Amino acid sequence: MVWDAIRRFFSYEFWSYEGLQNHGVWGAIARVVIVVLPILMLVPGLIWWERRLLSWMQDRIGPNRVGPFGLLQTIADGVKLFLKEDITPTAVDKLIYFTAPALALFPAFALGGTLPWGPNKYLTPIADVNIGILYVLAVSSLGVYGIVLAGYASNNKYSLMGGLRSSAQLISYELAMGMALAGAVLASGSLTMTGMVHFQEGPWLGMVKGVQNWLILTPYGFVAALIFAICAIAETNRAPFDLPEAENELIAGYHTEYSSMKFAVFFMGEYAAMFVFSGIFTAVFCGGYHALPIDWTFAGLPIVDTANSVAAGFIFLGKVAFFFSCFIWLRATLPRLRYDQLMSLGWRSLLPLAVANFMLVGVWIVAADVYKSEMAGLVAYLIGFAVMFGVYLLVKRASADRFEGMENRGVVMNTGVEPVSLLGEV
Amino acid sequence: MPPTDELAKLTLFGALAGVAALSAVGVVAFGNAVRSALCLIANFFCLAFLYFTLNAELLGITQVIVYTGAIMVLFLFVIMLLNFGSPQFLKEPPDYLRKGIGILFGVVLFGLISSQVLMPLAKVKATTAPDDYGAPQQIGLSLFTTYVWPFEVASILLLIGIVGSIMLAKRKI
Numbered sequence: 001m002v003w004d005a006i007r008r009f010f011s012y013e014f015w016s017y018e019g020l021q022n023h024g025v026w027g028a029i030a031r032v033v034i035v036v037l038p039i040l041m042l043v044p045g046l047i048w049w050e051r052r053l054l055s056w057m058q059d060r061i062g063p064n065r066v067g068p069f070g071l072l073q074t075i076a077d078g079v080k081l082f083l084k085e086d087i088t089p090t091a092v093d094k095l096i097y098f099t100a101p102a103l104a105l106f107p108a109f110a111l112g113g114t115l116p117w118g119p120n121k122y123l124t125p126i127a128d129v130n131i132g133i134l135y136v137l138a139v140s141s142l143g144v145y146g147i148v149l150a151g152y153a154s155n156n157k158y159s160l161m162g163g164l165r166s167s168a169q170l171i172s173y174e175l176a177m178g179m180a181l182a183g184a185v186l187a188s189g190s191l192t193m194t195g196m197v198h199f200q201e202g203p204w205l206g207m208v209k210g211v212q213n214w215l216i217l218t219p220y221g222f223v224a225a226l227i228f229a230i231c232a233i234a235e236t237n238r239a240p241f242d243l244p245e246a247e248n249e250l251i252a253g254y255h256t257e258y259s260s261m262k263f264a265v266f267f268m269g270e271y272a273a274m275f276v277f278s279g280i281f282t283a284v285f286c287g288g289y290h291a292l293p294i295d296w297t298f299a300g301l302p303i304v305d306t307a308n309s310v311a312a313g314f315i316f317l318g319k320v321a322f323f324f325s326c327f328i329w330l331r332a333t334l335p336r337l338r339y340d341q342l343m344s345l346g347w348r349s350l351l352p353l354a355v356a357n358f359m360l361v362g363v364w365i366v367a368a369d370v371y372k373s374e375m376a377g378l379v380a381y382l383i384g385f386a387v388m389f390g391v392y393l394l395v396k397r398a399s400a401d402r403f404e405g406m407e408n409r410g411v412v413m414n415t416g417v418e419p420v421s422l423l424g425e426v
Numbered sequence: 427m428p429p430t431d432e433l434a435k436l437t438l439f440g441a442l443a444g445v446a447a448l449s450a451v452g453v454v455a456f457g458n459a460v461r462s463a464l465c466l467i468a469n470f471f472c473l474a475f476l477y478f479t480l481n482a483e484l485l486g487i488t489q490v491i492v493y494t495g496a497i498m499v500l501f502l503f504v505i506m507l508l509n510f511g512s513p514q515f516l517k518e519p520p521d522y523l524r525k526g527i528g529i530l531f532g533v534v535l536f537g538l539i540s541s542q543v544l545m546p547l548a549k550v551k552a553t554t555a556p557d558d559y560g561a562p563q564q565i566g567l568s569l570f571t572t573y574v575w576p577f578e579v580a581s582i583l584l585l586i587g588i589v590g591s592i593m594l595a596k597r598k599i
Contacts, residue, residue, distance in 0.1 A: 096460065130561050134487045141495030145467070148499070152460060152506050160506065167499055174495070191562055 032113065039112040039272055044074035046271045049321075050328050057332040078264065086260040089155070096153035101258065101265035104146025108272035110139045115279040116193045118289050118312030132192040133185055136280055137178050140235055143273065144170040147237070147254045150266070154257035162253025165243050165339065169234055172346035173241075177231035179354035180224040183361045184215055184284050193280075197288030201295070206374035212293040216285045219381065220364065223357045225285040227350050232277040234346070236270060238327055240334040243342060278323035282316060286323075289316040360384045438479055446472035459505045467498045482560035 048063070048071055055062025063073035088097065114132055144167045151163020185191055188199035196215075204211035205218060215221030234241040245253035255266045287293055289312035296304035308315065337345070363384040368377030445468065452465035470493045477486030558564055569577050 093458075093460070096464070130563070131483045131487045134484070134491065134562075138487050138490040138495060141491060141499075144495075144499055145502075148502055148506075149460075149464075152502075164503065164506065167503060171496065171499060 035115065035117060036109060036112045039109065039275055042275060043268050043271045044078065045071075046275060046324065047074045047077075047267070049325070050271075050331075053325060053328045054332055057329070081261050081264040084260040086262065089257050091155040092257065093153040093155065096149050097257075098262075100146050100150035100153055101262045101269075102146075103149060104143070104266050105269040105272070106146070107139045107143040108269050108276050110142075111136060111276040111280070112272070114193055115276065115316070116197050116283050116288055117316050119309050130191050132194075133181050133196075133284070134191065137174070137181065140177075140277075141170070141174055143235065146266070146269065150258065151254040154254070156257050158250045158252075159254050159256045162245060162250045162256070165250075166237060166254060169237075169241065169243060169342060169346075172343060173231040173234040173350070176227055176346060176350035176354045177235065179351065179358055180227035180231065181284065183220055183224040183354065183358040184228075186358065186361045186365065187215065187218070187220060193283050193288075196284050197290075200287045201290070203295070204293070205378065206368070207378075210295050210298040212287055212290060212295055214285070214287040214290075214293045217293060219385075220357055220361045221285060223353065225281070227354045227357070228285065229281060230345075230350060232281060233327065233330065234342075236273045236277055236327075238270075238274065239331040240337050241342060242336060243339055274327050275320060275324060278320045278327070279316070281323055282319045286319060289313070291315045356388050360388070435479065439476070442472045442475050442479070446476070460502065463498060463501050463505055466501075467494055470494045470498065477560075480560075481556075484560050484562045484565050 051073070052062045052064075052070065063070035066072040066076050088094065114136055147170075148163040148167040151159040151161070151166070154160070184196065188196045190196050190199055200212055200214050202213045203209045204213050206213070211217075216225045237243075237245065245255070250256070255263055258266065282288060289308070291308055291311075296302060296308070360381055364377040364381040367380030368374050370376070449465040449468040449472065453462045453469065456462045456465060470489060474486040474489040474494070477483070477489060
């Protein structure tokens with residue numbers, strides 16, 4: 001039997017185009033080449049884009065010397081990082097020290113295969129099984145290992161603190177992210193990425209024909225999208241949640257002891273993760289590869305639909321690039337959160353909000369199902385929203401006296417309040 | 427089923443099971459607690475992939491989310507915070523009598539398990555469940571119909587666990 005199989009492995013049919021199409025494994029490898037490799041190759045471009053956009057936002061020039069518009073700057077940096085001396089401190093746990101960067105890079109690329117680039121068969125996710133979203137949650141939860149192990153293996157107090165902070169942060173925000181995605185899954189009734197994109201092609205709120213039902217345009221979807229976006233920033237350790245590498249407290253956090261290419265691998269992992277989370281956001285909340293939330297077939301222009309599906313990959317890429325730019329925009333805008341603010345935001349604000357949103361989606365679906373109309377769902381949703389808000393106010397009032405003496409740990413930004421000098425009168 | 431599929435499945439199983447077994451050995455063989463924990467993570471990961479090969483996707487993904495993604499992170503957390511120091515510090519002097527007895531009991535345990543579990547399985551051919559057997563829809567349906575009572579009891583147990591841990595850790599909230 002084994003010999004027979006080996007002979008078949010070397011036969012023409014196994015490697016031919018037909019074999020490629022029929023055999024799931026070869027089709028998957030083809031899609032790996034089409035779908036995952038570009039993410040790897042985009043990373044230098046993303047780094048260049050971040051540096052240029054950030055410098056533009058901060059009123060400076062940024063890298064513009066190497067190549068046209070400085071485009072080759074990242075390549076030059078990469079060559080420099082390759083050729084730099086790779087210092088391994090003597091006191092590190094060598095095995096784990098060498099594995100950690102690889103572990104940090106792994107989740108981003110493992111998630112890259114889940115993005116739906118278009119309706120074409122070879123642009124769909126590599127394995128479009130009915131656990132797509134759960135796979136995203138599972139693999140993104142592995143991202144913590146690279147960082148926490150790097151912090152541990154470096155045998156450096158600052159690195160360890162960075163790693164521990166990061167793991168606490170990732171665990172906290174994973175929950176809210178999972179609940180936000182659960183709301184989206186409940187609304188769309190599908191766990192696959194393609195299924196969720198397909199659901200968003202339907203009429204808006206199930207009622208308004210001609211407008212696509214992008215989840216970010218629905219009330220529950222908007223809340224879920226907001227929570228997901230915040231959690232995605234926290235999961236990728238980006239500003240304002242970049243506490244693991246807070247320079248003024250922890251030098252460079254978990255990658256303090258990493259030099260040369262090993263540091264570059266961490267760097268690449270971060271950018272690839274940002275790209276992939278932007279892609280998931282696009283697919284789950286923003287209609288995937290559709291350019292505009294308009295049902296062109298209903299509007300009498302099916303040709304636009306065809307054009308859309310032809311250019312699907314580029315439209316998706318454009319949307320992802322937009323959300324990637326939002327990451328950079330946030331970095332240029334917001335100051336870093338304090339650690340207790342981060343924890344408070346994750347556990348006391350986002351998680352309850354996500355759970356409430358999840359329940360309200362359920363209320364909508366049940367009401368729409370019982371009364372056989374989406375309008376009833378909307379009304380039930382609004383009533384449920386009012387009830388929940390009332391409960392929130394009551395609980396807040398009831399527990400107000402308990403928190404009276406305590407310091408306010410919530411996140412407050414841009415309230416116009418004068419900063420209080422800790423030094424007193426100067 | 428064409429032989430290539432058979433071979434591919436066999437190879438896949440061999441690779442996953444081999445890594446799982448090796449990492450299981452690593453859990454007890456390493457002197458460093460963090461490395462043991464890492465081996466356990468690798469083991470859980472391979473188990474999840476074994477579930478995937480059996481078409482039990484939801485089970486596999488739950489394995490990754492719950493064990494690899496959450497519980498083992500907390501394990502690592504605790505190990506790092508306790509900071510056991512260098513591996514040499516933990517090493518015990520070799521005790522051959524104890525090791526001999528350990529090996530003896532290990533062989534007996536293995537024999538017991540293999541006689542009870544492995545022997546009946548020896549003739550079983552590789553099987554996979556029907557395509558939608560392990561799908562989230564099916565599992566959700568059976569959880570909320572046939573097994574609703576054990577499901578609710580388990581959730582109440584977990585709730586008691588949460589409340590209890592809060593009571594132990596934070597008497598004054």
